[in-house]
Amino acid sequence: MKISGNFKNGMLTLAFDGELDHHAARDAMQKLGNKLDAYTPRFCVLDFSGLQFMDSSGVALILRTYKRMCELEGRLSVANVGPQPMRVLDASGVERLIEISAAKEGGAV
Amino acid sequence: MKINNYITAEFPSKSVNESLARNIAAVFALPLDPNLEELSDLKTAVSEAVTNCIVHAYAGTVGSIIMKCRIIKDNVVEISIKDKGCGIEDLEKARQPLFTTGGEDRAGMGFTIMESFTDEMKVKSRVGKGTAVTLRKKINGRGSK
Numbered sequence: 001m002k003i004s005g006n007f008k009n010g011m012l013t014l015a016f017d018g019e020l021d022h023h024a025a026r027d028a029m030q031k032l033g034n035k036l037d038a039y040t041p042r043f044c045v046l047d048f049s050g051l052q053f054m055d056s057s058g059v060a061l062i063l064r065t066y067k068r069m070c071e072l073e074g075r076l077s078v079a080n081v082g083p084q085p086m087r088v089l090d091a092s093g094v095e096r097l098i099e100i101s102a103a104k105e106g107g108a109v
Numbered sequence: 110m111k112i113n114n115y116i117t118a119e120f121p122s123k124s125v126n127e128s129l130a131r132n133i134a135a136v137f138a139l140p141l142d143p144n145l146e147e148l149s150d151l152k153t154a155v156s157e158a159v160t161n162c163i164v165h166a167y168a169g170t171v172g173s174i175i176m177k178c179r180i181i182k183d184n185v186v187e188i189s190i191k192d193k194g195c196g197i198e199d200l201e202k203a204r205q206p207l208f209t210t211g212g213e214d215r216a217g218m219g220f221t222i223m224e225s226f227t228d229e230m231k232v233k234s235r236v237g238k239g240t241a242v243t244l245r246k247k248i249n250g251r252g253s254k
Binding site for chain 1: 124125127128131145146149150152153156157160163164213214215216217218219221222225226
């Protein structure tokens with residue numbers, strides 16, 4: 001799975017491409033941690049428009065990122081979430097902590 | 110009970126095989142013409158079960174995972190995932206949402222997701238012997254919602 005980062009005006013946007021399972025999460029968490037350390041953003045957006053699949057390993061990654069953003073006194077949101085990842089996020093209840101928005105109809109812009 | 114089709118796959122508990130297991134389940138269910146949600150729910154549940162074998166059952170080592178898929182009662186997919194790993198000490202606790210013995214790398218949602226995304230989940234485990242998870246999901250197909 002690929003993660004690409006974009007930092008602008010204090011906002012770090014991380015775009016995920018591929019499948020986020022336990023196999024992918026190990027490297028992904030390290031990459032995420034490095035980018036958060038490098039930029040210490042006020043806002044972090046996880047852009048899931050390219051995310052084809054996610055299981056609870058992705059939930060763990062999101063929660064760890066949230067914890068890190070809390071340490072930075074910043075905010076985390078997850079954007080452009082497709083149907084399958086949204087099913088998993090709904091089951092986990094993370095929307096109580098983190099802003100989650102669905103992919104727009106017909107694909108993300 | 111009529112078994113319309115079956116496949117047995119054995120593979121090592123390496124994380125690269127989480128995707129393999131998901132795809133075996135998906136391809137096996139295809140002839141029942143599942144809709145997108147049924148397919149993705151099945152894949153997600155299988156992903157959780159196999160990940161548990163890798164992360165917990167065979168923690169620190171590599172062992173064998175046996176995945177058996179069957180089609181029963183015409184349109185029910187039954188998938189069992191068995192390991193000969195360390196077994197679950199307290200099964201009731203393990204099934205609680207958010208409980209994990211895996212530290213901060215894990216969300217403790219595996220069993221919760223397996224239960225929510227399938228029609229039936231059974232778990233049998235013996236410490237030192239291994240664990241077997243059996244999932245059943247009725248496929249209503251693309252004509253349904």
